Amino acid sequence: MNQTTAKATRWFGRWLVLAAGILAWQQWAEWRRSAFFPPPSAIGAQMYHLWFSGPVSHLALTSSAIGNILPSLARVAVGLGIAVAVGAPVGIAIGRSAAVSGYLDPLLHFGRSLPAVALVTVFIVLFKLGDQMEVAYIAFGTIWPILVNTIDGARTVDPLQVETARVFRLSAGQRLTKLIVPATMPKFFAGLRISLSLSLVLMVIAELTGSTDGIGYLMNNASNSYEMTEVWAGIVLLGILGYALNAALLGVEHHVLAWHRGARRLTN
Amino acid sequence: MLEVTDLTHAYGRGSSRHLAVDGISLKADQGELVSIVGPSGCGKSTVLRCIAGLLHPTRGTITVNGVAVHGTVPDGLAVVFQDYSRSLYPWLSVRDNVALPLRRTQRGRAQRRRDAQQALAVVGLNDTAHRYPWQLSGGMQQRVAIARAIACDPVLLLMDEPFGSVDAQTREDLEDLVLRLRRDRGITILLVTHDIDESVYTGDRVIVLTGAPGRVRADLTVQLPEPRDQITTKELPAFVQLRTEVSRLIRGQPTRAGTSGG
Numbered sequence: 001m002n003q004t005t006a007k008a009t010r011w012f013g014r015w016l017v018l019a020a021g022i023l024a025w026q027q028w029a030e031w032r033r034s035a036f037f038p039p040p041s042a043i044g045a046q047m048y049h050l051w052f053s054g055p056v057s058h059l060a061l062t063s064s065a066i067g068n069i070l071p072s073l074a075r076v077a078v079g080l081g082i083a084v085a086v087g088a089p090v091g092i093a094i095g096r097s098a099a100v101s102g103y104l105d106p107l108l109h110f111g112r113s114l115p116a117v118a119l120v121t122v123f124i125v126l127f128k129l130g131d132q133m134e135v136a137y138i139a140f141g142t143i144w145p146i147l148v149n150t151i152d153g154a155r156t157v158d159p160l161q162v163e164t165a166r167v168f169r170l171s172a173g174q175r176l177t178k179l180i181v182p183a184t185m186p187k188f189f190a191g192l193r194i195s196l197s198l199s200l201v202l203m204v205i206a207e208l209t210g211s212t213d214g215i216g217y218l219m220n221n222a223s224n225s226y227e228m229t230e231v232w233a234g235i236v237l238l239g240i241l242g243y244a245l246n247a248a249l250l251g252v253e254h255h256v257l258a259w260h261r262g263a264r265r266l267t268n
Numbered sequence: 269m270l271e272v273t274d275l276t277h278a279y280g281r282g283s284s285r286h287l288a289v290d291g292i293s294l295k296a297d298q299g300e301l302v303s304i305v306g307p308s309g310c311g312k313s314t315v316l317r318c319i320a321g322l323l324h325p326t327r328g329t330i331t332v333n334g335v336a337v338h339g340t341v342p343d344g345l346a347v348v349f350q351d352y353s354r355s356l357y358p359w360l361s362v363r364d365n366v367a368l369p370l371r372r373t374q375r376g377r378a379q380r381r382r383d384a385q386q387a388l389a390v391v392g393l394n395d396t397a398h399r400y401p402w403q404l405s406g407g408m409q410q411r412v413a414i415a416r417a418i419a420c421d422p423v424l425l426l427m428d429e430p431f432g433s434v435d436a437q438t439r440e441d442l443e444d445l446v447l448r449l450r451r452d453r454g455i456t457i458l459l460v461t462h463d464i465d466e467s468v469y470t471g472d473r474v475i476v477l478t479g480a481p482g483r484v485r486a487d488l489t490v491q492l493p494e495p496r497d498q499i500t501t502k503e504l505p506a507f508v509q510l511r512t513e514v515s516r517l518i519r520g521q522p523t524r525a526g527t528s529g530g
Contacts, residue, residue, distance in 0.1 A: 158354050160349060160351060160354040160355055161354060161355070161357065163322055163349075164347075164349070164355045164357075166321075166322060166341060167320055167321075167322065167341055167345070167346070167347045168346070168347075168368065168369035168416070168420075169341055169369070169372055170368065170369065170371070171371065171372070174368070174371055178357065178360070178368060179357065182357070182359040182360075183359075185359075259358045259359040259400055259402070260358070260359075262358075262400060262402055262403065263358040263400075263402040
C-alpha cells in the first residue's frame with residue numbers, strides 16, 4: 001500500500017468512527033426518549049433552525065448566530081490576542097534574563113496556579129459586567145500557559161547557537177529576530193495550543209455569569225427555560241468551534257514550524 | 269598575527285576549581301595553518317574559546333594583529349564549531365545562514381545574498397542555497413558552516429574539531445577544502461583536533477598539548493611538500509616519522525630525535 005492510500009484510509013477511518021458514534025447515540029436516544037438527552041438529529045435540526053437557516057446574503061447565518069456566535073468568537077480573539085501580545089514578549093524578556101526570572105518565579109507560579117474559574121467574581125468587581133470584563137477574564141486566564149512556555153523556550157535556547165551569534169557578532173536586533181524568537185517558537189506554540197482550548201472554556205464561564213449575548217448566554221437562557229435541545233445545540237457548537245480553531249492553529253503551526261519538524265525528524 | 273602568552277584558564281572556584289589550561293604560549297604568522305593536537309580533556313577547546321573571546325582567561329594575554337582580546341570577539345575572526353547541526357540555525361535556509369553575519373558589513377540585502385552564494389560556490393555547494401541545513405548530510409552541513417565563516421572575509425579562522433563527527437572520506441575532502449582556502453585566501457587558521465594524522469597533514473606547524481591541565485609539550489614545524497595529497501603525502505617517510513613523533517609526545521614517551529621545542 002502506498003502512502004497516499006494509507007493516508008486516505010486513516011482519514012476515512014477517523015470519520016467512520018465519528019459517524020458510528022453519532023449513529024449509536026441516535027439509536028440510544030430514540031430508545032430512551034429522555035427529555036434530557038435528545039437525539040443528534042433533533043440537535044442538528046435545532047442548530048440549523050437557530051443559527052444556519054439565515055439569508056444567503058448573511059452566509060446563511062441567522063440573526064441569533066450573528067448576535068451570539070460572533071460576539072463570543074470576538075471575545076475569544078481579543079482576549080487571546082492580548083494574552084499573546086503581552087505573554088510572548090514578556091515571556092522572552094523574562095526567559096532571557098536570569099536575574100528577572102529569579103525574582104518573578106514565585107509570582108509566576110502563584111499566578112498560574114490560581115484557578116480562573118474562582119476569579120470570575122473578582123473580574124466582575126474590577127471591570128463590571130460586559131465585554132471588557134469578559135475579554136479581560138479570557139486574557140488573564142489564557143496568558144499563563146503562553147507565558148510559562150515562552151519563558152521556558154527562551155531560557156533553553158541552545159548555548160552553541162548563542163555562542164555562534166556572539167562569534168559572528170550579530171547585533172542585538174538580529175539576535176532577537178534571527179535567534180531568540182525563532183528558537184522560542186516551538187514552546188510558544190505548545191503554550192498557545194493550551195491557551196486556545198482554555199479560551200473557549202473561559203468564554204463560556206464569563207458569558208454564563210452575566211452577559212447579554214454570546215454562546216454561553218444562549219445556553220444559560222435555554223437551560224433556565226428547560227430547552228434541553230437548545231442546550232445540546234450549544235454544546236455541540238462549542239465542540240465544533242474548538243475543533244475548528246485547533247485545526248486552524250495546527251495549520252499555522254505546521255507552516256511556521258516546518259523547520260522544527262524537519263530538523264527533529266532527521267535527528268531522531 | 270596571533271600571539272598567545274601564558275594563557276591560563278580555570279573553571280569554577282574554591283574546591284571545585286578545575287585548571288583546564290596552564291601557561292600556554294603560541295604564535296601564528298599571517299597565512300599559517302597551526303594545528304593544535306592533544307588528548308581529550310587537554311583544554312584544546314578552552315584555548316580556542318579564549319581566543320574567540322567566548323571565555324575570559326584567568327591569566328595571560330591574547331593579541332590578534334596587535335589588538336588585545338579580553339572577553340570580546342576580535343575583528344576579522346570566524347569560528348567553525350564541531351557541532352554543525354547545532355551551530356547552524358535550522359529555521360534559516362542555507363543561504364540565509366551564510367548571509368547572517370554579513371549584516372555587519374554589508375547593507376544591501378541583494379549584495380549579502382550574492383556574497384553568500386559566492387561563499388557557497390567556494391565550498392562546492394552551489395545548488396543548496398534554498399534548502400535547509402537539516403536537509404543536508406553532515407559533511408555538507410559542515411561545508412555550510414565553513415562557507416558562513418569565510419563569507420565575511422576573516423583574517424583568522426578558528427576551527428574546533430571541525431571534522432570530528434563526519435565519516436573518514438568526507439573528512440579528507442574537508443581537510444583538502446581547508447588547505448585550499450588557506451592557500452587561495454591567505455587566511456590564518458588555527459585548527460584544533462584530536463586526530464594526529466589530521467594535525468600533521470593540514471598543519472604548517474603542530475602544537476602538541478598534554479593534559480590535564482593543558483600545557484604545550486612541543487611545537488613542531490611540518491616540512492612536507494605542497495600541495496599536499498591525501499595519498500602521496502601520507503606515504504612519505506617524513507609524514508610517517510612526524511605522526512609517530514606526535515603520537516609519542518601525546519603519550520608522554522621519549523622521542524627519538526630532538527625535533528621538539530621548535
